[in-house]
Every structure is written in C-alpha cells, then in structure tokens.
Amino acid sequence: MQLPEGVEVVGPRHDRYEEILTPPALAFVAELHRAFDARRRDLLAARAARVAALAAGGSLDFLPHTRHVRDGDWRVAPPAPGLVDRRVEITGPTDAKMTVNALNSGAKVWLADLEDANTPRWENVIGGQLNLRDAVDRTLTHTAPDGRRYTLHDGDLATIVVRPRGWHLTEKHILVDGERTSGSLVDFALYLFHCARRQLDLGHGPYFYLPKMESHLEARLWNDVFLSAQDHLGLPRGTIRATVLIETYAAAFEMDEILYELRDHAAGLNAGRWDYMFSVIKTFRTRGRDFLLPDRNAVTMTAPFMRAYTELLVRTCHRRGAHAIGGMAAFIPSRRDPQVNETALAKVREDKTREAGDGFDGSWVAHPDLVPVCREVFDAVLGDRPHQIDRTREDVHVTAAQLLDVRATPGRRTEAGLRNAVSVGIQYLTSWLRGTGAVAIFHLMEDAATAEISRSQVWQWLHNGVALDDTGATVDRALVERLADEELAKLPGDPADHAAARALFLEVAVADDFVDFLTLPAYERMP
Known part of the structure; x- marks a missing residue:
C-alpha cells in the first residue's frame, strides 16, 4: 500500500486492516496531527504546571476571567437526531460480541468505548474501527467459541457514540513525520472518515464522548479539530456532536466554559464518577488529611463533595439546553448467582432512582441485563418526555468550598x-x-x-x-x-x-x- 508522505504504519497488518488504513484516511490523520499535536502537547504541559502549583499550596476555584461566560445568556445547539432521548446508555468496548449485544440491548445510546473499557492493543484499535463500520452497515456478526452466533436485529439499534482515547495517550503504531500520533486524533479521525457519511445517510451523525479533559482550553482544541475535520470531509459545521465527561477535578470548576467552547457541537455533560474520584485523589495527593478518602468502596454518590459535583452538573447542563447524563454504577448482575444478581439490581435501581430524581436525563449501565431497570426508573420520571432539560434546578447553588469538601466524606481507612x-x-x-x-x-x-x-x-x-x-x-x-x-x-x-x-x-x-x-x-x- 502506498502510504501518504511522512506516514508510517508500524503495527502488523491483519485481515481487512487495509479497509481502515487507507491512504486517504491516513492522510486525514496526518493532517490533524500536523495541525493540532503541538497544541495538545502544550496543554499537557499546562496540566503539569497546574499540578505543581497545587502541590505548592494552591487550590481550585471558578475562573475569574471567564465569569462573563458563566453569567452569560447562551445555549448549546439543539439535540441532534438520535440524541434527543438518552434515558439509557450502555457502555462497553468495541469487540464484536459487545458491539452486537450493546446495539441490540434496548438502550437508547451505546458508548462505543475506545478508552477506559478498552485497551490500546493494536488489534483492538483497528479491529474496533472495523466493528464500528460493519455495525453501521448492519453487516457485523460474531461467532463465539461455543458456536453461538450473534447478529444485529432488524429493529432500531442504539445510537453509536464513540469515546476516543484521552489527550494524554499516544498511538505508537502510526507515526507522522517520525512522531507518535495522538490516540485521541487517531480514534476520532478513523471513525469520522469511515462512518460520518454512513451515519448521516441513516439519519444520525458522527457523535463522540470526550474523556479526561481538564480545562476549557482543551475543549477549545477539540472544537477546532471538529471544525477542521468537517471542512476537510465536506461536512456541514455542527454535524459532529460531543458529550464531555466531567471526570477531572479541575473540569468541575469549568463546566460552563467547556460547554461554551463546544456550544455548536455540544450534546451534554456526563458525570464520570470513577475518574472524578481518581482525579480528586490525584490532584491533592500530597496535601494530607483534607483530601484523604476512606476505602474506595465506602465512597458513595451521597458524599458531600460528590453530591455537589453532580448537582452542579445538572444545573449547568439544563441552564444551557444540554443533556445531563448520569454515571455508571459498578455493580454487575450474575446469571449464575441469584443473590448476587438481586443485590446488583437493587444497588443499580437505587443509584438510577437518585439520578432521575436529581434531574439527570439518562444514565449509564455496563451490562445488557441492567438496561430494563434503568429504563424503568427513568420512564417513571420522564413518562413520554424525551428528557427533563426544562427542569433547570434553580434551587442549586454550589460553591467551590462544597466541591472541595472531601474531608467530610464518611468512612474508614482499613x-x-x-x-x-x-x-x-x-x-x-x-x-x-x-x-x-x-x-x-x-x-x-x-x-x-x-x-x-x-x-x-x-x-x-x-x-x-x-x-x-x-x-x-x-x-x-x-x-x-x-x-x-x-x-x-x-x-x-x-x-x-x-x-x-x-x-x-x-x-x-x-x-x-x-x-x-x-x-x-x-x-x-x-x-
């Protein structure tokens, strides 16, 4: 295969890889790399500088120089087709079996995860792209070792929303001008190049979940990537839609600003609770008892600092006309152990009941067997409405001190x-x-x-x-x-x-x- 100038593919070539690693697709990756990778690296350096400042005694707060954005009267673009009703979203990696099961699950949205539920093994990176394209074409099948065959059903499938890798990860198997490419840009570019038109022809569009951002400047970078990519592929501006995971401590103080930077492409915010908890520990890891959490499994969503974070997220989203999507309960069902299954369903129901009552428009599950309980809970609150964006939570007023109140978390360290x-x-x-x-x-x-x-x-x-x-x-x-x-x-x-x-x-x-x-x-x- 004749590669574009300056592009090297050092990963092995397996069956059908040439369908994804086409010269035009790789040229698109190279264009985005050359245009945006230097900014990506600068923003990663800014993260490191912030960490150093916090370790030296600094703190987090709402940004004074963006107050006009928080106080401004603006809204994001209206919900795109396939993203109007998001009451149940299922998450999982892009292996063939999960892809079929997720799309058939009855969930409204499938978060096709190329990030935390995946690994960046080369076979997963390119195999996942093949599975996504085949799924959009409805040609994807999977045969398990026991002979069981998995196929997509003929009815409505979940809307695909792809989560690329975070800005910090590189792709070592695709080099441009001798440099590793950004994992984010590789995942984004290959899916957009091969599936954007296909999705538009089906009445949906190319939709993404954006992980691990730490500032509105990182959101601005994504927005500029979107604009450049749409122009390159001849897509109308605003075709791409993105939901941002608020899963870093710093991002919780910039929710308005992140939505504002992406406002023509924004689809909402998600409460990425597990990475958020990790970020809380990571951000103030050297600061002693004020930021020491109890045992991991003892920290619940009712802890004061977690409650402040989720309520602010719903308030911010609905004020701006965006969806607020809840996080994933970690409990999973068991088809072999009735007691484990009963406990998991009860825990998930409790979690989703709290989220629906707080104003979230939908929530995540990690297993097809959890789709019905999540849907039942949100059906009871939403009824025939597709969301509850009109519930603006004017009663919520969250301060920086409340977001930072980690010490009040109950529990022991054992x-x-x-x-x-x-x-x-x-x-x-x-x-x-x-x-x-x-x-x-x-x-x-x-x-x-x-x-x-x-x-x-x-x-x-x-x-x-x-x-x-x-x-x-x-x-x-x-x-x-x-x-x-x-x-x-x-x-x-x-x-x-x-x-x-x-x-x-x-x-x-x-x-x-x-x-x-x-x-x-x-x-x-x-x-």
Whole structure:
C-alpha cells in the first residue's frame, strides 16, 4: 500500500486492516496531527504546571476571567437526531460480541468505548474501527467459541457514540513525520472518515464522548479539530456532536466554559464518577488529611463533595439546553448467582432512582441485563418526555468550598480496603496487559478508571503516612508488598501469570514519583 508522505504504519497488518488504513484516511490523520499535536502537547504541559502549583499550596476555584461566560445568556445547539432521548446508555468496548449485544440491548445510546473499557492493543484499535463500520452497515456478526452466533436485529439499534482515547495517550503504531500520533486524533479521525457519511445517510451523525479533559482550553482544541475535520470531509459545521465527561477535578470548576467552547457541537455533560474520584485523589495527593478518602468502596454518590459535583452538573447542563447524563454504577448482575444478581439490581435501581430524581436525563449501565431497570426508573420520571432539560434546578447553588469538601466524606481507612485496592489493581492489570480493558472483579465492573482509584489511593495513603483505622498499622511499602504477595497467592493459576501486573502495580502505587496515568507505563509493555 502506498502510504501518504511522512506516514508510517508500524503495527502488523491483519485481515481487512487495509479497509481502515487507507491512504486517504491516513492522510486525514496526518493532517490533524500536523495541525493540532503541538497544541495538545502544550496543554499537557499546562496540566503539569497546574499540578505543581497545587502541590505548592494552591487550590481550585471558578475562573475569574471567564465569569462573563458563566453569567452569560447562551445555549448549546439543539439535540441532534438520535440524541434527543438518552434515558439509557450502555457502555462497553468495541469487540464484536459487545458491539452486537450493546446495539441490540434496548438502550437508547451505546458508548462505543475506545478508552477506559478498552485497551490500546493494536488489534483492538483497528479491529474496533472495523466493528464500528460493519455495525453501521448492519453487516457485523460474531461467532463465539461455543458456536453461538450473534447478529444485529432488524429493529432500531442504539445510537453509536464513540469515546476516543484521552489527550494524554499516544498511538505508537502510526507515526507522522517520525512522531507518535495522538490516540485521541487517531480514534476520532478513523471513525469520522469511515462512518460520518454512513451515519448521516441513516439519519444520525458522527457523535463522540470526550474523556479526561481538564480545562476549557482543551475543549477549545477539540472544537477546532471538529471544525477542521468537517471542512476537510465536506461536512456541514455542527454535524459532529460531543458529550464531555466531567471526570477531572479541575473540569468541575469549568463546566460552563467547556460547554461554551463546544456550544455548536455540544450534546451534554456526563458525570464520570470513577475518574472524578481518581482525579480528586490525584490532584491533592500530597496535601494530607483534607483530601484523604476512606476505602474506595465506602465512597458513595451521597458524599458531600460528590453530591455537589453532580448537582452542579445538572444545573449547568439544563441552564444551557444540554443533556445531563448520569454515571455508571459498578455493580454487575450474575446469571449464575441469584443473590448476587438481586443485590446488583437493587444497588443499580437505587443509584438510577437518585439520578432521575436529581434531574439527570439518562444514565449509564455496563451490562445488557441492567438496561430494563434503568429504563424503568427513568420512564417513571420522564413518562413520554424525551428528557427533563426544562427542569433547570434553580434551587442549586454550589460553591467551590462544597466541591472541595472531601474531608467530610464518611468512612474508614482499613486493611480490608487497602487489601482490596491491591488485589483489584493486580487483577485488573493482568487483564489489561492481555488486551481486555473491562473485567468483573469481586462482582464489580472494573475498568481503567476504577483501577486508577485503587492504585492512587494506595499511593496517597503510603506517601501521607496513613495509619489504618482498624489495625493501627502505618501504610508503608513493606505492608503494600506483603499484601500484594498474599493477594497474589489467592489468585488461580500460576503466580508467574500475574508477575508483570504485580511489578507494574507496585511501580505506579508506591514509587516516589506519581505517574499521571497507569496506562502510560502499561502501554509501553504492550505489543
């Protein structure tokens, strides 16, 4: 294949890859890289500068120089076709089986995840794009090892909304002018190039979820990418629509500004609760007891700082005419254990009832069996209405102090909680390094975001000399390593199968320097 000038594809070529890695598609990737990658890297440097300022004693607050945006009278574009009613959204990676099951699930939207529920193994990156295109064409099928065949049904399918990788991740298998490309731009460009026209012909459009942003300037970068991409492909401006995950602590203070930057392309905001919790720990990890959380599984959405965050999100979205989408409850059902199944359904129902009552227009689930309970809860609140954007929550007035009130979170820091964090981290990384980014552990759905909470909490407790509430033991490296060995011994199979994951977990959980994302060193270990 004749590649565009300056473009190298160093990943292996498998069956049908040439259908995605076409010269025009790669030229489009190269154009976006050359136009925007320098800004991407500058914004990542700005993140690092903010972290340094916070470590030196700074804090977060609403930006004084953008007050005119927060006070202004403006609204985002009206909802696009397929994104008017979003009462149930299912999330999951883009393997063929999940793609078929998600689209057939009865959910209104499928978040086709190329990020936290995925891994950036080359086969997932390009295979996912093939599955998405085949799904849009309704030609996708999957045959399981047991012979069971999965096909798309003839009725309405969930609207596809693609989540590309975050700005911090690169794609090492596609080089432009000798540089790694942005994972964000690769995922975005390949889907847009191959599926935008197809989606428009079906009456929908190219829709995206944007993860991990930390400022409105990062949203401005995405908006400029959208404008350039639409012009390159001859798409009307505003064709692309994007929902932003508010899943970093800094972004919670810039919700209005993020919507404003994307206003002609904005479809809403999502309460990305798990990454948000990780970001809370990460942002103030060196600041002592004011930002120490209890055991991971003890932190609920009713904690004061989490409640402030979600209520502000609904208030902000509805004031601007945007959808507010709730987060994912981690509990997953079991078709083999009725008691586990009953507990999971009750927990999910409780979570979705709270969100619907707070004004959210829809919410996420991670398993097809959870679609009915989420739909039932939102049907009871919405009725025949597609959303409740008209419920503007004028009663909500959230201050910076409320968003920062982490210390008021109830719960204890225990050896059981530390042990759970270590075990989950090792088990998840074992799965991740093998190419699977979403895995059930202890009846909870774990992805990169929930694993980040585990390892960052271990790092924070260790580097702040936390004494556990139940045993009185001080968290230090020796304790973490002992628990790692004990938990490793409980896992099935040869301990050597988990050795790489154990080493990586300790690298990101106990080292003196905090690695921004565990997926960064993990990616370098992945072929």
